[in-house]
Amino acid sequence: QVQLVQSGGEVKKPGASVKVSCKASGYTFSSYGISWARQAPGQGLEWMGWISPYKGSTNYAEKLQDRISLTTDPSTSTAYMELRSLRSDDTAVYYCARGKLGERIYYFYYYMDVWGKGTTVTVSS
Amino acid sequence: QSVLTQPPSVSAAPGQTVTISCSGTSSNIGNNYVSWYQHLPGTAPKLLIYDNNERPSGIPDRFSGSKSDTSATLGITGLQAGDEADYYCGTWDGSLSAGVFGGGTKLTVL
Numbered sequence: 001q002v003q004l005v006q007s008g009g010e011v012k013k014p015g016a017s018v019k020v021s022c023k024a025s026g027y028t029f030s031s032y033g034i035s036w037a038r039q040a041p042g043q044g045l046e047w048m049g050w051i052s053p054y055k056g057s058t059n060y061a062e063k064l065q066d067r068i069s070l071t072t073d074p075s076t077s078t079a080y081m082e083l084r085s086l087r088s089d090d091t092a093v094y095y096c097a098r099g100k101l102g103e104r105i106y107y108f109y110y111y112m113d114v115w116g117k118g119t120t121v122t123v124s125s
Numbered sequence: 126q127s128v129l130t131q132p133p134s135v136s137a138a139p140g141q142t143v144t145i146s147c148s149g150t151s152s153n154i155g156n157n158y159v160s161w162y163q164h165l166p167g168t169a170p171k172l173l174i175y176d177n178n179e180r181p182s183g184i185p186d187r188f189s190g191s192k193s194d195t196s197a198t199l200g201i202t203g204l205q206a207g208d209e210a211d212y213y214c215g216t217w218d219g220s221l222s223a224g225v226f227g228g229g230t231k232l233t234v235l
Contacts, residue, residue, distance in 0.1 A: 044226065
């Protein structure tokens with residue numbers, strides 16, 4: 001079955017970096033992109049970015065684009081999210097999700113149909 | 126402040142029908158397809174609706190979606206206790222070249 005398995009929880013100090021992995025199985029990795037989202041304690045879902053299966057092109061949330069990098073390793077069907085210069089308000093559960101993004105009759109379609117179980121990242125001194 | 130606007134909470138009794146609204150602009154909902162997600166605390170979000178009104182395999186027809194101009198609506202009929210969760214709308218924003226979510230709506234089944 002299709003699944004995304006994320007790496008384990010992390011505790012980081014302010015100013016450090018974190019790299020979360022997301023290993024896909026059960027489908028052709030190159031046929032879908034990967035989105036990343038996070039949920040801080042008591043907050044809603046926040047979209048972070050998207051990496052396309054084609055040439056690895058990326059789109060990032062404006063507030064994160066100076067600190068985030070999304071990459072993939074097709075040889076292992078694994079996606080990675082790196083967030084740098086961590087702050088306390090980066091404490092959140094981070095999710096990866098398989099997604100589709102494309103254009104159909106002038107409209108963009110975009111959705112995330114399979115999600116990982118989440119990785120808790122805690123930023124604390 | 127989310128790009129898409131949802132009511133913070135809705136409630137209804139078991140067996141009843143509830144709707145959740147999602148308001149945006151011509152940059153997002155007005156010119157792109159909308160999706161809806163169910164999120165129970167401590168679990169992975171689940172896709173309920175994509176392309177405005179399509180249900181993935183395994184999602185019961187109690188869940189439906191619609192879109193008009195710059196707003197979208199999720200409908201849930203025959204409410205069950207297990208439907209109690211947070212619900213999010215999402216879409217692509219062409220001006221931002223980014224995905225966007227609503228702020229989320231907490232559904233309480235009374």
